[in-house]
Structure formats: structure tokens, C-alpha cells
Amino acid sequence: MDNRSSEKSTSPHYDIVIIGAGPVGLMLSTCLARWGYKIKHIDNRAEPTPTGRADGIQPRSLDLLRNMGLKSAIMAHKPARVFEVAFWDPPKNGKGIVRTGTWASCPSFIDARYPFTTLVHQGRIERVFISDLEKNGVQVQRPWTIKGFKSDDKVDPEYPVEVHLEHVDGHQRESVRAKYLFSGEGARSFVRDQLGIKITHKDPITHVWGVIDGVVKTDFPDIKMKCTIHSGHGSIMVIPREDNMVRLYIQIASSTDADWSPRRTATAEQVQASAKKILHPYLIEWERVEWYSVYPIGQGISDKYTIDHRVFLGGRCLNPAIIDNKYAKLFSQRPPAAKEVQAASEQTSEQAEDNAFVKTFKESCEFTSGYGVAYKPNALNWSPAHIAKSSLINPRGSKLRTGRIMINADVTRVVDANVVHLEQEVPLNGAFRIYIFAGEPAVTSRALEDFALRLSSKGSFYSSYLRPDIDSVSHHEKHNPHSLFFTICTVFAAQRSHIEITQDVPSLLARYRDHIYADDRWDRRVPDAKAAAHAKMGFDEERGGVVVVRPDGYVGIVTSLVEGSGTVDALNEYFGAFCTNKLGEKMAQL
């Protein structure tokens, strides 16, 4: 059936068309499916990634997967967990290699729930997303490919993008209209080519690497660690995997070689022979090779990710980067000396030199853990340039940074006395998370009453986005009883047994009874704090403060909690910067 010639108005309409069902396309699809959007998702492969290809999940990505309720399905595969990186180098006088140091892969200066990288077969990650998608009624259409698209506001302002799809066998075709088109095709992107967006090779290709996933027999002692190995014969990076497997990246050519070619290739046997030389005096043999490839290193970065905000480009990889090019390049160029690794280690950080390797490694720890992601100021991420100018914003002492992830904290849930991870309490469901750190009940009771009153006032950001079905919402609804766009959490600096919800919490906030917490858990990072979560966020333990966290877990704005209308006024200014409902128009119904 060829739909391409059909009338525009009869084409099926979707909120979004997603091309490519790698981890990035699937992450987007999974989120949007949960929020009820109508999705057309295609992939040109007949099935998810088969055997081979480990994918590394960063500490921060694991937080995110947990927030989506998908972490346990991934951990059920018993992935390898990388806590440390070991460095191996040629000894000063002699041949072979020796361990010159180790480094925490997510050092304790990063406050991570899961301070390790998780290595698991990419197909398994894909299947976890696919299974969740199917629960929400979305099937990835396979093996289908994109043949063309056009974005034109004038033809249809609501569904401006026309997309032509085709079965890979060429016999079936389909045309659809969508609000948005997203390409998760990765490096070889049809959509990017059509848009004429170029890949900028910031660095020319200077190294060619082989990669082998498989099961080995070796006496190399760090085969279950992440290692960077330099020897007179070249370099290897070791990445452990699940099921006794290991991934080895093996350098097979460098631009400094006499016979250098960026198109250099090699057989699996040749790459294994290189590995044996580099690892000498240790022995290594492959019992099984699961997957094998050769590729040049030269990080490509797109000039742009969209032209008209209707058609977007994404990558294929779940994390911003597993091997960042800057580090990989540095690592390829020359081995770090033992003293550099030493200087980079936490114990002796005061001796650290201003050394490119050490500095890059330290920076890349934050980056590769995912905790280094920092969104720039804009309407969502408050900065002094934001239109919200209230003096209550960004109170003195706050340790929360807008555009950065919310700080982790343990608290006790009041209704059931469960000890919980505060930052995980609102599932990833598209809603903003308003955390009221309510300090001491006796001190803040008036401020809390005022906050609740102003929230329910006509025209507040909150009462402008009430659910149309607010009167028929089940009393079991935990997260969004009033609005699909907001969940409110209230955290008191008090022992759980001293908090009486019916007395201490205004009724609007008390409706979120599963989101009322006692900040009464001891935390080693603030051992002397009376209320550890307040202290970690940098709030006064008596007076508290308010944090708005974006639906993806990043901090939007931080304000003081005061009596009167000031706190909600400040939040109205903030939300007014990007809310499409004009605040103040709707009647409050609370």
C-alpha cells in the first residue's frame, strides 16, 4: 500500500515520529509514551541489538533509570560494575607493564547513589525500554526506514512535519504527519544529511582502535577492573562486562606510525596478537569472541541539533559519553607517568600538579559520572538574567545549583515510616517537583499556611494548571491529585514521630500525604547536622526553603520560605517565564 499520494488530511497524525530504536530513541519514546503522547517509532533493524556491544550506564543515568522504575530490570542481568580504574605502564627500567596506580571511577567528591559505571549488553537495555513501551501501547515498527520528510507550517500549523516511511524491503510505504520528528539514528543519520547539518570533526582522526568483546583466560590481575594500559607495543583499555566477558579496546594504528592510514583495518586475530604483545608478560587467550570491530577515533559533533524546532537530532548512546574524546586523545598520545596518577588520586590531591592529564582526568570524572551535566541559564534554569527578580530567589547558603542535578538525601516518609531517597520519590512522570524544606514546624507554620493559601489563589502558577478531572481523582492518587504538572513534597526538620500531618501541614500540602517527610536521617557528609537533608541543600534548619526541580531531576529555581505572599510570588515569576497559560486567568478550584 502506498500512502504517499494520499491527501494530507487523511494521513495518520502523531505527536512525534522517532527514527531509530537505540537507547536514545527508546529513552525519548518511553518517556513520551508514559505521558500519553501518540508516537510513531521505527527502526531499520529487524530486532534489537543482538549479542555483543556492551553499553556503559553512568552513575547519573542509573539514577534516571531508577526514577523511571527500570533500574531493577537492568540490574537483573547482573552487569559488571566499575568502581575503580587501574593504570598500567612500562616500568622505569625494564620491559613489560606494571600497575602504577588506581583511581575511583566515581570519586567520593561526587555525591552519587551508585558510584560505579554499569556495563551491560546494549540489546538488554533496549529490551527493557521496549517492554515498558509496549505496556504503554507503543510498538517499534521494524524493519522500517525513513525516505523523506518536509516541515511546513503553512500546510498544517499543528502537524507541520510530513514524514515518508518505507519497509526496508521496499514493498510497503506509509506517510504520516507529526508535530515533531526526532532522529536517534546516530552517526549515519538520514535526517541530518537531509537537513544539511554537518558533523564537525573537531579533531582529525589520529588513532584507529580495535574492540573485542569476549571471554578470556588470562593471568593479568586486573582483568575485572577498568584499566588503561600503556606499553612499548601500544595501548589497551579494559572494560569488564557481565557473564565473565570483557571488552578490550586495543590501539592498532596511530598517526605517528610510518604506515599511518585513518582507514587502517585489522582482523580479529591481528588485534588479539597486538593485545598479547601489549599485555606481556601476562598471558591472554580468547575462549570466545562475542563481537569485534575496528574504528577510528575522531569525535564528531553536530553543528546544530535542530533547524526549526520541529526536526531534532539525537545520538545513539544513553550517556553523554563513555569515552570522551578529549580524554581518549590524551590517553592515546602518551602514557601518564606514575606520579601523575598519584597526583590525581584523592589522598594526595593537595600535591596535584597543573598537569594536563591529571586535570583532564579529574574533570572527566565528573563528566563521565553524569553528575557534571550543567544546563545553561534559560527560562527553566534560573540565573540573575532570568525575568524572575524576587529577592527571595537563590537564598544565601543554598548549595543547590540551577541547571544541575538535585542533591541526594535520605529522609523518612511520615505516613509509613519508610526510609527513602528523597530525589527518587517523585517518579519521572513529566511533572515539576516542588520541594518545600519546611524547617521546624513551630517556626514555619505561618509561612506554610501562607504558601498553601497563595498556591490556591486565583491565577497562581499552581491553580492555573489544575486537572480538568480534579473532582473525580481517586484518593489513592499520590503524585498528581490536583495538577498533572506539579507534585509537592514537604520535608520537616523534625523527628518523624513528632510530625502530625493533620496538625502540622496545611490541607493543600497534606493532600500529598505520601510526600511528607521527616529530615531525621543521619548523613556522613554532614555528620553534625540536626537535619541532614536541609544541611546538604544549604537551607537553614529552622526556616527551610523551597526548590523547584524540573521533571528530569534538574534544579530550576531555589527560594526562601517566608510568611506572606513572597515565596509563591517568586515562583509565579519563574513559571510565568515559560508557562503558556497566562497566569491569573483561571479560577482556583482547590
Add this chain to the structure above:
Amino acid sequence: MDNRSSEKSTSPHYDIVIIGAGPVGLMLSTCLARWGYKIKHIDNRAEPTPTGRADGIQPRSLDLLRNMGLKSAIMAHKPARVFEVAFWDPPKNGKGIVRTGTWASCPSFIDARYPFTTLVHQGRIERVFISDLEKNGVQVQRPWTIKGFKSDDKVDPEYPVEVHLEHVDGHQRESVRAKYLFSGEGARSFVRDQLGIKITHKDPITHVWGVIDGVVKTDFPDIKMKCTIHSGHGSIMVIPREDNMVRLYIQIASSTDADWSPRRTATAEQVQASAKKILHPYLIEWERVEWYSVYPIGQGISDKYTIDHRVFLGGRCLNPAIIDNKYAKLFSQRPPAAKEVQAASEQTSEQAEDNAFVKTFKESCEFTSGYGVAYKPNALNWSPAHIAKSSLINPRGSKLRTGRIMINADVTRVVDANVVHLEQEVPLNGAFRIYIFAGEPAVTSRALEDFALRLSSKGSFYSSYLRPDIDSVSHHEKHNPHSLFFTICTVFAAQRSHIEITQDVPSLLARYRDHIYADDRWDRRVPDAKAAAHAKMGFDEERGGVVVVRPDGYVGIVTSLVEGSGTVDALNEYFGAFCTNKLGEKMAQL
């Protein structure tokens, strides 16, 4: 087909016949199936427990399920977790009920990994076991029942038990021979009746309770907590469950009532009406009733659990008890006063009175958590009466108690730098776990060499139980490379980066390369210790010690670690008390 008349020699032979596929029968079956035993397992129900019936999993049972690799499958059902118990009583002057205190359900004086009770539908627990059984080739035969059995050594000394089984429809019969017969039928046990073993009602029935599982709408603030509620109208126990459900135990009759009858019954509506009266002034309504029953309280304890050590009786419940009778009786008799609960709370334990309620509650905390289980001295659980008399046994300072669970500790695995729970490192696979706390490598190197040498000596407990296939065991085998009966873990009181397996660990111990650990994790329970795991066990941080842990996680014996043959000599004495191979007969092959 009627096999009952067939010749004994042609009857199918099994290691064990298990009657009843409740949690206890399934736990036994699951373990034995993993260890390769041939099992006939029947149940008279057509399918696992359908909707209804929550089962509570104690903290210690959750440890055990994790050790079997089954915890995550259970936690995937998002069970309710009970961290605290709340007490509600009539106010001193007035009507209704008020909260008089709360109590941690597994207080911090118990060093539990999971200090909460997990509540989940019994059928879900059963299905987790059944799925694991099926992986090991065992199917529960349903709906079949036992019609007779006879145990006679003379007919067949190896398979003395003849068991007659029948399909519940009466059309199919089967006779089998087995080494053992186990009844997990619970209170109404055909096997117990046949053996003539009586149930001793230590206490006559004095109370009748109704139980309702369902979804409620209520303004009672502690509906998500475990509560014991006393009012002028009777008593209720509240147990939260998964999926917004709650179980209520409601007292409907007491032997002090004028119209008392232990056979008293009641409809669901009558029980709900009682609950409404007891909870007044709070309101409660049932949106859905999932399961409902009425039963008398009067704990039955069998006189014996076996007659000839061939036919055994078990219960139906996974834990020793969820509601212990002693506590339930006390709870039924009269409400605890607020000051009793106060006295029982940790903060004011120094003020605790010698009060029956407080004392019983404190004892029952240890019991109901599962951490109070203490096996009496016997051949497996060393005591001064044991035939092993070495002076190295039970060294001064040891905090490990034979017949009790091993103490929890975090350590760092050397090969991959993973932070792990030491007590969980050897899976429940039928092997004894020999933990060598190796102190400081420089201090104990000679003692470790001697220990390894004596283990591999002819006739040691270790070399008497080598695997017949020892020469063909894969180098990937982590737990049992030499013997199916022993796994060896070595824990150094040193930083991970300072341990070099090839230099610090004798080769016999180094073969267990995935079981070599650094005791370098800080623990809040021993904040000043240099080596927290050594300190928690009560071992000298320099000189260490050895613990033998039974396959089920309980401590068998503790010894010093010394130079010379003493340590292995002491273990030879211990194992000699129950090993059927006479130690000293086989050649060592290591």
C-alpha cells in the same frame, strides 16, 4: 494407571517426596533442586495461592532470599515495607483512640541489612520459588494428594519410605520410593495424623479474630503503618500491603465475653462493623475486599517433627512466626499503657521497667526479625561440649556466636573493587563458607601459608572432599573450584590497593580470586575501627581469625589464625564430628 500394586523395585525412586507447595515446602524444594537432588513435589491445590493472603517476610528471611538470588523478583512486586509499629489506645479521659507511641519494627540494636518486614501476596512468593524450581527441572505435580506412606529400613535401606499418591479426582495413582518424606501441609497434616504426632495447644483458644485484606478509604492517619489498636470496643492490628491494600486483624470474640465460643464466626460485614466501632472517631470504608477469614488464636506446636529421621513435618509459613502467640495473647489481654510503650522505646531504654509487655515486645523484636534464631549446640554448632577441644577455638574477643547468624559487614572485593556485602558473597549452594579474616598481610603471611599447606595435606577435612572432576573445572568457577562442600573467603585488614593477590595470598586461597576482600569500608557501628569487618566480628585487626559458616548462613565455629598446624587441626576436629568420610583416608590432589 494404578502403580500401587507394582513391584517395589520398579517404583520410581526419589531422594525426597515433598507434600505441599506453600512457602516452606517450596523453600526446601528450591534448595534441594539446586543441589541436584531428585524430588517429587505435590500439592493438592490446582494452582498457587490465588488473590488474597499476604505473607510477611522477616528481615532475616529477606537476607536468605537474597542469598538465593530471589529477593529482586519479590521486590519487583513493590511490597509494603513495615519499619515501625504504632500503638493506639483510648485516651485517659475521653472516648475514641489516640496514638500513644511508635516502635521500630526492627530496632537498630539489631544489625539488619533490611530493617523492615516485607508484606507481599503469598501466591507471588510461591511463584518466585516455582519459577526457580522449574529452571532446575522440578515441576510441582497438581492437584495431587498423599494417600499413605510406610517407612521400613528392611525393605530398602537406601530408599526406606514408600509413598502412595493420588490425583484429587481419584482416577490416577502413583507409588514411589524415597529416602525422605517431608510434609509442608501446615496445620491440617495427613502425614502428622498418620504418624500419630499430636499438636500441643500450649494455650487454649481464648480469642477469635477476623482478618480482611482489601482496599480502604479512611482518615485514620497510620493506615500505612503496622498498628496495634485498643479501644473500648475491642482491638485491631493493621498490616499494610502492596497495591494500596491493607490487612486488618479484628478481634471479634474473647473468652471473657458473656457469649464466648471458640467456634464463634462472623460475616465480612459484621467484622467491618466491628472495625468501624474500634477505629472511631476515624472513618473507614472498604472499596474492595480481597480476602476474608475468621480464625481462633491458640498456637499449635507439634510434639515432635520426626519419628525416625526419614519422615519430617514442617509448617506452611516462611518465617518462624509473624504473629507470635505469646505477644498476640498479651496484646489480646489488655492494652499497653503509653508509658509502657515509652519505656520500650530505644531513646529511653535506661528507664525501662520490668514490665511484661515491654519485655515481651523487646524479645519479640529480635524473634520476629528472624535475627533471634539461635540453634542449640550440636555437632554443627560448636560449644564447650563439642568433641573439638582445641584451645584455638572461640578466641577471646570474638563477637560471633555459634548457632547464630553471621554478623553483616561491607568489604571491597579485590579483583574488581566492588563494594559488597560479605555475608552475601557465597550464594546458598550447600557449601560451608570458610572466612579467613587475615588481619595484616605482613603479620599473617606465615600463618596463611601454613593454613593453605595444612588444608591441602592428606586427610584434612578439605582434601577429603575434593571434587571428582577437579582437573576439568573451568577457571571461571568462582565458588567451588576444588570442593562442592567448601568455599574459602580471605579478608585482609588493608586497603584494597595495597593487596596484591599473587604476592599476598597462597595459591590455594588465591584460586578463590573472587573471594578475596579488603576490609577497608567505614562502618558507623564501629566508627573508630581501622578494619571494620574485623572489629565487628571481634577479631584482632592485625592477627585476624577464622569463621566457619554453615551453608544456611549460621556460624558453626570460630578459631584463631596461627602459624603452624593449629588452625586446620581445630577445623579437622570440628568437621570430624559430622563428616561421613573418615578424615585422613583420601590423598590430597591439590
